[in-house]
Amino acid sequence: MAKIDLEKLNDVQHDVLKEIGNIGAGNAMTALASMINQKVDMKVPKVNLIGFSDLVAAVGNEEELMVSIMLSLEGDIDGMVLFMLDMESARILINLLLNNMGAESMKEEDTFTDMHFSALKEIGNIIIGAYMSALSNMTHLNISLSVPHIQIDMAGAILSIPAIQFGQIGDKVLCIENNFNEKSDINGYFFMVLELESYEVILESLGIS
Amino acid sequence: MGEIIKVAMGDLKICSYPDSLTTLGLGSCIGIALYDKSTRITGLAHIMLPDSTKITRNQNKAKFADSGIEEVLRLMVEKGANRNKIVAKIAGGADMFGFVNDSKSVFRVGASNIVAVKENLKKQNIPIVAEDVGENYGRTVTIRSEDGMLVIKSVGKPLKEI
Numbered sequence: 001m002a003k004i005d006l007e008k009l010n011d012v013q014h015d016v017l018k019e020i021g022n023i024g025a026g027n028a029m030t031a032l033a034s035m036i037n038q039k040v041d042m043k044v045p046k047v048n049l050i051g052f053s054d055l056v057a058a059v060g061n062e063e064e065l066m067v068s069i070m071l072s073l074e075g076d077i078d079g080m081v082l083f084m085l086d087m088e089s090a091r092i093l094i095n096l097l098l099n100n101m102g103a104e105s106m107k108e109e110d111t112f113t114d115m116h117f118s119a120l121k122e123i124g125n126i127i128i129g130a131y132m133s134a135l136s137n138m139t140h141l142n143i144s145l146s147v148p149h150i151q152i153d154m155a156g157a158i159l160s161i162p163a164i165q166f167g168q169i170g171d172k173v174l175c176i177e178n179n180f181n182e183k184s185d186i187n188g189y190f191f192m193v194l195e196l197e198s199y200e201v202i203l204e205s206l207g208i209s
Numbered sequence: 210m211g212e213i214i215k216v217a218m219g220d221l222k223i224c225s226y227p228d229s230l231t232t233l234g235l236g237s238c239i240g241i242a243l244y245d246k247s248t249r250i251t252g253l254a255h256i257m258l259p260d261s262t263k264i265t266r267n268q269n270k271a272k273f274a275d276s277g278i279e280e281v282l283r284l285m286v287e288k289g290a291n292r293n294k295i296v297a298k299i300a301g302g303a304d305m306f307g308f309v310n311d312s313k314s315v316f317r318v319g320a321s322n323i324v325a326v327k328e329n330l331k332k333q334n335i336p337i338v339a340e341d342v343g344e345n346y347g348r349t350v351t352i353r354s355e356d357g358m359l360v361i362k363s364v365g366k367p368l369k370e371i
Contacts (some may be wrong), residue, residue: 052218052257062234063349070306077366149306153364156218156234157305157347160257161217164237164318167257170266171219 004174004199007049014047016208017176021045023138024131025178025190032180035121035123036096042085042180049174052163058177059084059189062156067112069124070149070161073132076141080145080162081131083124084155089186094119112152113173121148131190139205162193169196213351216240221254221271223284224354232349235301237319239274239326239342242298242352242359243281243335250290251354252281258318259325274325280335297335298359298371299326300350302342319343339371 004013022045033040048058056062067090069083085093094116095105106116125148136143151158166173176188194202211227218238224230230253232240243252254277258264261273267331270276286292302323323342330337341348350364361369 055236056218064361084288151305151345153305154234154347154349157236157303160218160234160236160238161305164257167219167272168264171269171272 004196004203006169007172009047009049009174012208013199016203016206017047018045019086020135020138020202021047021176021178021192024134024176024192027134028127028131028178028190029180032123032127035100035126036093036098038096040157040180040186042178046177046179047174048177049172051172052167055163055175056156056159057175058086059155059159060086062154063151064155065152066155066158067120067150067152068158069121069128070151070158071124071195072146073143074146075144076205077143077194079192079197079198080165081128082158082162082189082191082193083128084158084191085187089096089154089188090120092186093123097123117150121150124148124150127190131192133204139202141201141205162191165195173185174199210355216253216255218258219269219272221252221277221281221284222231222251223252223281223288225250229351231349233349235348235350236303236305237322239299239301239322240348240350241274241278241281241326241330242300242350243278243285243295244284244291244298244352244354244357245290245294246296246357247294248290249354249357250285250288250305251335251352251357252285253352254278254281256322256326259321260333274322275329278326278329278335282333282335293334296338296357297333298339298352298357299323299328299337300341300348300359300361300371302326303347304343304345305347305355307345335351337358341369341371 216232226249262269302319
């Protein structure tokens with residue numbers, strides 16, 4: 001069994017998980033780019049084994065208002081994927097979609113309506129789906145996704161969910177984090193947080209022990 | 210105006226007049242504010258999970274409802290608080306994505322935390338004098354040693370003092 005020590009990943013484990021982040025998010029960004037008809041840049045993914053407060057620091061501060069789209073994962077692996085955008089980025093993304101459809105843009109002072117929420121959920125659904133199908137193809141694991149859930153709230157409150165999941169086994173969270181931007185106007189964060197055993201299942205499926 | 214001391218997720222602290230304690234962005238976690246009016250000694254724990262006895266790696270006392278409450282009480286009494294005058298105010302325990310019926314326990318932990326915090330405070334004979342728990346939104350809380358008021362800030366809602 002490919003055992004992961006929550007205090008320290010070995011180099012091979014680290015590199016493999018990082019490569020998963022690379023390929024998965026690459027796929028996700030391609031899906032996003034074709035939705036909004038724009039090139040999307042992705043930063044090098046990070047495999048993070050971090051304390052609870054550093055998890056929040058990765059996106060900003062605890063009280064920063066963010067749109068979060070969350071899907072939970074089931075099947076051979078268990079966990080969740082969070083796609084988080086700051087408010088301005090969410091608005092820009094919605095407008096890129098609406099403009100593509102010839103619909104009226106959302107103004108800065110507008111509040112999010114149900115239609116905007118649906119659009120964001122669909123964006124989350126498509127890019128997380130693309131990420132997961134890449135992961136599933138690589139590992140031949142069976143991964144099923146829940147319907148997307150959306151919430152606009154403080155980053156700390158949202159990230160408490162993966163923190164609590166890992167809180168049951170230690171004081172650190174293991175996640176694969178991707179940061180992307182579209183001409184630097186959109187800042188998005190993509191967190192895949194699995195149960196510890198699920199990372200081991202993935203490594204095992206790739207022949208890493 | 211005293212200092213405002215920050216308490217992180219899975220952490221606890223105490224202070225005395227004129228300082229305040231704050232914890233930011235509580236989701237399913239709970240902020241347990243303990244206050245002794247007679248000495249103005251104040252404590253705050255940001256707990257994440259209901260029960261330390263169900264977990265093997267439970268060294269971090271502040272992470273759990275049971276051991277977190279015990280530890281704050283111990284520190285407050287050590288600092289000179291009157292044990293029988295201490296009261297509690299609690300906030301948090303939200304269900305951020307509205308997952309009450311989900312099969313995965315991690316999504317229902319808010320509700321379990323509320324139950325555990327109430328049970329453990331009762332066990333310690335600490336009355337809960339005010340609460341703002343549950344629902345589906347995040348909260349930032351600050352407890353003032355000056356008057357023991359708990360100030361709760363949530364997105365798109367007026368500031369609340371309980």
